[in-house]
Amino acid sequence: MLSASLLIALGWILTAGIAGLSHAFSITLVLPATSVILLCHVAFDRERSLAAGMTMAIILGYLEDLHQGLPTGTLTLAFALVYLALSWLSLRLAVSGSIVRALTALIACFAVDLLTWGILVALADPLGISREGLRSGLRMIHWHALATMLAAPAVWGMIAGLDAFVRRRRRGTKSANPGTQLPFRH
């Protein structure tokens, strides 16, 4: 199992990488939400407690808030709620294979975007956001979800690769541990 800090670091790097990519190539619509894919992984690998997974969801959402420039707490709340829903789903469904993972990421991305949109509409007045702008933004959600779906197998593969690397390292450290070796004979 990958440690939470490693997953968060990977999520952060991917978010920053995508932000850099979007700036460099002037792409604003078809960008994958890599943190949502990580969120799906955290929810469906079922190796963490609900509290730990939720904490990770909140941290990933908070980092997304910072990178996307949204009012702090918007994506944090959306990520937390979607994580709860995904955790509940993980008790009933198993996600394996690239296609199912991609579809899961698509649905999760839709859910996060719709929740974010709902939160922003609800808080449009105190936040001073135009509802017209939000309505036009809603029409672009499917592009975001589609990009996330396309990126999902790659990100999942990246997590698997990192996991295998960490396991190898741990095994190597364990075998090199003098405590596990035979004592010297004088």
Added chain:
Amino acid sequence: MATSSRTIRDVFVVLLLLGIPLLLLRSATQDPHRLSPFDRTVRRIGGPLEAGLGYAATTVGSFFERWLLQARLQEINAEVNGENRLLRLRLRELLRVEEENRELRRSLQMRDKVAEDMLAAEVTAFEQSPYFRVLKLVLDRGDRFVLPGMAVLADTGVVGRIDRVTDDRSDVMLITDPRSKVAVEVARTRAAGILEGAGEDHCIVVVASETPVEVGDFIQTTGVDDLFPKSHPVGRVVAVENLVGDQQRLEVLPAVRFDRLNMAWVILASAPPPDSQAELRRAQPAARGLQPLR
């Protein structure tokens, strides 16, 4: 019982954790001038944390941006370099054309300046001394066009005379050649003399010193030899030596840079004398339509 207590604990933790984004959202929606003590505390704690994380996010983002931009810039750089190479070639070609154009313009002006019948010729080669001074020029005109003794000019001044002619080329004896003699005068004082070549890159002329000649005075042709056109520049005085018997020996530097000459003009025939009857012979055009009745 154990399961239910775990469930209760989970619910409690989830509610507690859900409170974090709600608090953050509440803090974001508050008017910054009218914050409750609780919101102020949240901001006080969250502010530095957010600033730190924001700074880190920007740094990480800018790193990726720079990394990607660098890859893109390398491609652009290769494109720009290729374009630059082409433009440099084009510029070189344009400079060559510009120089040619300038030369042609000067040649056209030469036609206006000199009334004599002239033939343009290209300098195809030149002979140099061990000190890299030009001793002889070779023109691309053979005996079908020019004859030995014909004067050779450039737009900047007198070059010399045709010395030897073959089928397709002719050698030019420069004014610096010791065999060369040209009738000249000092442009300012009109003091006349015979300019003789002194080898290498200068000439000598001896003139009367009634009006003293100074260094920097211009020397030009007199036209009395019926060979060179009148008042064409020859060179500039670089040294003056007073001789016995009211005479001055002038050292003249030719106006033409022989090593940079690409084109020259051969004087084929002297200009015809002015026609004094030309004005009288001009026919008066008959007025039409409005002439008075006779």
